[in-house]
Amino acid sequence: MEIIPGSREPLLINESGFGESAEIKIQVRGLTKVSDKGISILNNVNVDIPKGIIMGVIGPSGSGKSTLLRSLNRLWEPPSNTVFLDSQDICDLDVLTLRRKIGMLFQLPVLFEGTVADNVRYGPQLKGKKLSDNEVYKLLNLADLDSSFFSKSGGELSVGQAQRVALARTLANEPEVLLLDEPTSALDPISTQNIEDVLVKLKREQNLTVVMVSHSIKQIKRIADIVCLLVNGEIVEILKPDQLSEAKHPMAQRFLELGA
Numbered sequence: 001m002e003i004i005p006g007s008r009e010p011l012l013i014n015e016s017g018f019g020e021s022a023e024i025k026i027q028v029r030g031l032t033k034v035s036d037k038g039i040s041i042l043n044n045v046n047v048d049i050p051k052g053i054i055m056g057v058i059g060p061s062g063s064g065k066s067t068l069l070r071s072l073n074r075l076w077e078p079p080s081n082t083v084f085l086d087s088q089d090i091c092d093l094d095v096l097t098l099r100r101k102i103g104m105l106f107q108l109p110v111l112f113e114g115t116v117a118d119n120v121r122y123g124p125q126l127k128g129k130k131l132s133d134n135e136v137y138k139l140l141n142l143a144d145l146d147s148s149f150f151s152k153s154g155g156e157l158s159v160g161q162a163q164r165v166a167l168a169r170t171l172a173n174e175p176e177v178l179l180l181d182e183p184t185s186a187l188d189p190i191s192t193q194n195i196e197d198v199l200v201k202l203k204r205e206q207n208l209t210v211v212m213v214s215h216s217i218k219q220i221k222r223i224a225d226i227v228c229l230l231v232n233g234e235i236v237e238i239l240k241p242d243q244l245s246e247a248k249h250p251m252a253q254r255f256l257e258l259g260a
């Protein structure tokens, strides 16, 4: 079967190596957004995101990548019946519950006051659960941070380390999906590799579904299982990373040539 952007049929199929029976975690159907000034930001976006994969979202600046990502956990409120988590309209879910299930990391980590452990404990504490020291160590470990970070404060950390603490804090909510908006663009190559390794590990070991906006085509080729190419608010291609050179859309081709 073919992969057809804009199709209302499930998209990610045999050629992508996920099989027709791949469980779909997130469905996006006919998602459109127009700015207050009448400018089209997203135009009839349709995509199925299978469970337990890393989906890269790439495209030129201003193509709507962040808006799409934010619509998946209602940081931007999508219209009803356009975004589904496990077949349920996300607009029908309690927004805080949704954001626990669909966690998000941004380009720059913002840590709360207090120690690394306080940060990691924050989400569960809101639900009245106090994580034990051991549970905090495990989460730090999951984010590739050793136990020496436990009592450090945010100010003592590099941006790369802070990003991993932000990741551990998000993971403390036991998310099923992780949204990442250029999570490594402010990091050096080693910190970038640490985060990439963690994401691949989480996908493999916890079947986490990851949707990651990145400006780095090389990064997408390193870790994504499928790539969604956005141009002018439309998904113009959905490909495997090693098929990117086969993109047919002229803007997509140009973008890929310049970014290669």
Ligand SMILES: Nc1ncnc2c1ncn2[C@@H]1O[C@H](COP(=O)(O)OP(=O)(O)OP(=O)(O)O)[C@@H](O)[C@H]1O
Pocket: 035, 036, 041, 059, 060, 061, 062, 063, 064, 065, 066, 067, 068
């Ligand atoms: N709340 C808003 N009101 C008006 N216009 C908006 C709003 N949010 C985004 N836009 C516009 O929508 C378009 C898409 O923005 P978005 O941030 O989603 O793109 P992007 O692909 O993530 O860009 P970049 O790669 O530069 O981060 C841009 O032209 C932006 O100016």
